[in-house]
Amino acid sequence: MILGRRVAIFWLAALLAFLHRNGAFGQAPDALHPPYAQMDRQAVDYRGPGRATSSDIAGNTATIGMLLPLQGANAEQGRALLKAAQQAIADENLRGLLPNGRSFALAVKNESGNWGQSTTEMMRLITEDQSLALIVGTNGNLTHQAEQIANKLGISIVTLASDATTTQINIPWIFRVVPSDDQQAGAIAHGIYDRNKSAKVMLIATTDHDGRSGKLAFARAARALGSETPMELDLDPELIDTGQVDEKLRESKPDAVVFWTGSLVFEELLDTVQSARSVRLIYACEKAALSILSNPAANSANASVRVPILGSELNQAGMAEQVYKAVRLIAAAIRISGPNRARLRDALARSTVEDAGKSEPLFDGAGNLLAKPQLVPVNTSSPPTREPRTVN
Amino acid sequence: MLLLRTVSTVIFAILLAALPALPQTAQDASQPAQTTPKRYANMPDEAVPYRNFSKPYKEWFVEPDTLAYNGAARDRVDEEMAKSSTVNIGFLGPIENNPESPYGLRMLHGVQLALEEANAKGGYKGSGAGPNKMYQLMIHNDAALWGASSTEAVKMAFDEHVISTVGSIDGASTHIMLRVNLKLEVPIIDTGTTDPTVTETRIPWLIHDFPDDRQQGYTLADYIFKRLKLKRIGVIRTQSRYARVGVGKFFDEAKRMGHVPVFETKFNRGDTDFSQQIPMLQGAKLDAVVIWGEAKEAGLILKQMRAAGMKQPAFGSSRTGYSELLTIAGNSAEGFVCTSPLDLSRTDARWADFVQRFQAKFNEAPDAYAAYAYDGMNILISAVEKAGLNRGKVMDAFREYVNKTYDGVAGTMHFDATLNNIAPLSLARVEGSHFVYWNPRAEAAVSLKSGGQL
Numbered sequence: 001m002i003l004g005r006r007v008a009i010f011w012l013a014a015l016l017a018f019l020h021r022n023g024a025f026g027q028a029p030d031a032l033h034p035p036y037a038q039m040d041r042q043a044v045d046y047r048g049p050g051r052a053t054s055s056d057i058a059g060n061t062a063t064i065g066m067l068l069p070l071q072g073a074n075a076e077q078g079r080a081l082l083k084a085a086q087q088a089i090a091d092e093n094l095r096g097l098l099p100n101g102r103s104f105a106l107a108v109k110n111e112s113g114n115w116g117q118s119t120t121e122m123m124r125l126i127t128e129d130q131s132l133a134l135i136v137g138t139n140g141n142l143t144h145q146a147e148q149i150a151n152k153l154g155i156s157i158v159t160l161a162s163d164a165t166t167t168q169i170n171i172p173w174i175f176r177v178v179p180s181d182d183q184q185a186g187a188i189a190h191g192i193y194d195r196n197k198s199a200k201v202m203l204i205a206t207t208d209h210d211g212r213s214g215k216l217a218f219a220r221a222a223r224a225l226g227s228e229t230p231m232e233l234d235l236d237p238e239l240i241d242t243g244q245v246d247e248k249l250r251e252s253k254p255d256a257v258v259f260w261t262g263s264l265v266f267e268e269l270l271d272t273v274q275s276a277r278s279v280r281l282i283y284a285c286e287k288a289a290l291s292i293l294s295n296p297a298a299n300s301a302n303a304s305v306r307v308p309i310l311g312s313e314l315n316q317a318g319m320a321e322q323v324y325k326a327v328r329l330i331a332a333a334i335r336i337s338g339p340n341r342a343r344l345r346d347a348l349a350r351s352t353v354e355d356a357g358k359s360e361p362l363f364d365g366a367g368n369l370l371a372k373p374q375l376v377p378v379n380t381s382s383p384p385t386r387e388p389r390t391v392n
Numbered sequence: 393m394l395l396l397r398t399v400s401t402v403i404f405a406i407l408l409a410a411l412p413a414l415p416q417t418a419q420d421a422s423q424p425a426q427t428t429p430k431r432y433a434n435m436p437d438e439a440v441p442y443r444n445f446s447k448p449y450k451e452w453f454v455e456p457d458t459l460a461y462n463g464a465a466r467d468r469v470d471e472e473m474a475k476s477s478t479v480n481i482g483f484l485g486p487i488e489n490n491p492e493s494p495y496g497l498r499m500l501h502g503v504q505l506a507l508e509e510a511n512a513k514g515g516y517k518g519s520g521a522g523p524n525k526m527y528q529l530m531i532h533n534d535a536a537l538w539g540a541s542s543t544e545a546v547k548m549a550f551d552e553h554v555i556s557t558v559g560s561i562d563g564a565s566t567h568i569m570l571r572v573n574l575k576l577e578v579p580i581i582d583t584g585t586t587d588p589t590v591t592e593t594r595i596p597w598l599i600h601d602f603p604d605d606r607q608q609g610y611t612l613a614d615y616i617f618k619r620l621k622l623k624r625i626g627v628i629r630t631q632s633r634y635a636r637v638g639v640g641k642f643f644d645e646a647k648r649m650g651h652v653p654v655f656e657t658k659f660n661r662g663d664t665d666f667s668q669q670i671p672m673l674q675g676a677k678l679d680a681v682v683i684w685g686e687a688k689e690a691g692l693i694l695k696q697m698r699a700a701g702m703k704q705p706a707f708g709s710s711r712t713g714y715s716e717l718l719t720i721a722g723n724s725a726e727g728f729v730c731t732s733p734l735d736l737s738r739t740d741a742r743w744a745d746f747v748q749r750f751q752a753k754f755n756e757a758p759d760a761y762a763a764y765a766y767d768g769m770n771i772l773i774s775a776v777e778k779a780g781l782n783r784g785k786v787m788d789a790f791r792e793y794v795n796k797t798y799d800g801v802a803g804t805m806h807f808d809a810t811l812n813n814i815a816p817l818s819l820a821r822v823e824g825s826h827f828v829y830w831n832p833r834a835e836a837a838v839s840l841k842s843g844g845q846l
Contacts, residue, residue, distance in 0.1 A: 036546055036549075036550040037550070037576075039575065047462040047463060047464075048460070048462045049460075049462075123449055127449040127450070152452075152594075153450075170575075
């Protein structure tokens with residue numbers, strides 16, 4: 001009986017050794033099974049109709065539509081963004097009207113509501129307000145809905161959402177003006193594992209769409225560097241318990257913490273994380289760090305947070321700045337295309353950025369920014385304070 | 393008196409002249425002249441969503457360019473397909489290990505018969521000189537596992553170099569294969585699903601000839617609520633996508649007619665004891681019961697309903713209209729009415745010949761799945777013959793059916809701008825242990841105007 005078991009173990013070990021030697025383990029799936037075909041995301045293009053002047057939008061204005069959170073927890077932020085967009089429209093009109101005397105105008109609708117509700121507002125922006133392009137905020141879920149509508153109706157979406165999957169579905173109407181989750185995760189992973197050699201990393205992510213998407217992106221980036229998957233702390237954004245987070249930090253003693261949350265959760269937890277003794281380094285995705293990006297502390301008396309931001313002309317310094325630049329980007333493209341959605345898409349796809357005196361393409365074929373984000377320390381000596389929320 | 397009669401005649405003549413043109417008769421629908429439905433899916437007035445409250449910004453699915461394709465597939469050359477000694481056609485259907493395999497096998501047989509007949513005529517370009525390529529069916533089982541059809545679709549495109557695919561019956565499998573074929577640019581002719589959302593994707597790689605749940609819902613609701621004036625309806629259905637989607641469309645139509653079904657209960661495929669559900673149906677004080685499922689369970693439900701003293705009229709979905717229901721329910725089936733994708737009692741030569749050939753080959757009578765699969769394969773073969781071995785051009789040939797008709801063994805199909813067959817379907821009533829067929833919505837077809845037939 002024992003002999004039989006030993007023989008079985010011997011043969012099992014021999015089989016494992018054979019498989020290992022022949023490379024059956026530790027290889028990417030592609031190495032074992034080459035794909036039948038690979039989609040070329042750089043070749044995403046719009047080949048449909050709509051470029052003729054007969055498809056131009058009539059009227060005296062060239063309208064840019066926006067979905068903003070005008071109600072609920074983010075209403076304050078929404079109002080700030082509205083001001084930034086209005087400022088951009090005013091600056092653009094000061095620069096000069098369009099050749100046929102049209103001025104630039106803004107149409108704004110509320111993005112809050114149940115899943116799918118915003119699509120109604122998008123339809124109004126497109127059909128009633130005759131918007132030439134839409135700007136949507138940092139919400140990846142909403143961006144997905146917007147681009148499905150855009151694909152049916154033929155209108156460009158300029159998004160501030162980092163959700164990388166929004167540009168992985170070959171829809172030729174989407175343009176992202178912030179670094180994608182994959183780009184940000186790559187920069188953070190490089191900073192953590194290559195530069196600072198952190199061994200114990202905790203990833204704090206929310207359980208909503210954007211948290212899940214970012215978490216996956218960071219896990220991929222860590223694997224790509226051959227690092228261990230980080231410890232994960234998943235949080236319901238509506239039920240943040242700082243005491244529980246503090247306890248987890250003391251238990252697991254990470255030396256680096258990564259935030260993949262919205263800015264409200266980040267603000268709520270930053271003090272707690274900064275107070276944890278084991279934590280040497282704090283990283284945050286751009287969406288989490290929006291508030292400290294718009295209002296960085298003057299000195300670095302306390303620990304700073306490292307945030308992946310762009311070093312290009314679209315250098316980010318908070319969401320209001322992003323919105324301002326997005327409006328100006330669309331307006332510049334409208335000056336080239338005229339009041340036509342399909343031609344505007346082409347003009348946006350061909351947008352350029354000045355880099356060291358040279359004109360470089362702004363987007364890749366899928367609508368992602370070509371510029372790579374860099375990790376930048378942002379001082380947080382006076383992080384914004386909020387009333388703690390009640391946990392049920 | 394004479395003056396009065398003259399005045400009456402004049403008034404009558406004026407009234408007659410003022411009437412809008414009378415619609416064409418049902419017979420007109422058989423003329424080679426059909427197109428443009430006045431509304432998507434030939435939807436009856438009362439089925440228009442929110443018709444009393446708002447006007448849609450845009451109406452999809454009715455414009456002739458609904459399925460316009462602007463890609464490069466017409467210029468793509470598949471060298472493997474050109475080199476192959478056969479013209480391969482992929483088949484995806486539930487053949488084994490799937491509760492829908494009885495329908496899948498008949499669908500397979502319909503396809504095989506059409507293919508065999510095409511090969512008997514010389515195969516691909518059979519009328520031309522030189523050695524001809526024969527058509528070959530590459531059969532794949534739809535395993536009823538969510539997502540499995542994507543693997544089969546990829547194999548068909550890359551390993552088997554199929555010119556087009558046929559399938560499937562399950563709505564979810566078809567949806568998934570459709571997404572894959574959208575990326576791979578491979579045409580699909582779907583001959584079996586009743587899921588109307590497949591053609592509502594506006595993906596320009598699919599043509600669908602099987603009457604869908606919209607048509608079932610319109611026909612059944614029209615009959616129950618408008619003709620029979622029944623009001624309190626209860627529904628008993630299987631836990632399946634077929635029933636869930638179908639009942640959903642029936643509910644939509646019922647609601648819009650002002651008769652929200654008052655009760656819905658479910659059962660699993662294979663259940664034999666309905667003693668849990670029947671008392672609930674009894675307690676709901678219904679005018680009628682609708683059964684959405686398969687013939688076997690429907691037969692048992694009818695039998696147990698009648699044994700429990702329920703005398704209400706009963707109605708059923710398309711899959712209840714099989715002889716198995718008659719055998720199981722016996723006298724309890726009398727008066728039962730179900731939707732039927734085709735009239736199996738037809739005696740015209742086209743149908744009679746098909747039945748004879750089908751029975752001779754497979755030793756069984758064809759059903760709707762077989763008939764629509766046979767017609768679908770013939771549509772596909774004529775598209776390949778016309779377009780050649782290029783998937784983009786084959787889809788172009790399918791696209792020529794937009795707002796046109798096709799006369800097949802299953803009857804006259806009316807393809808709308810989404811390439812969905814929107815011909816009204818029949819009803820079948822059990823009378824003397826037989827199904828008696830009629831088509832109450834045939835008049836709906838008169839809203840189709842003159843056009844052309846392919």
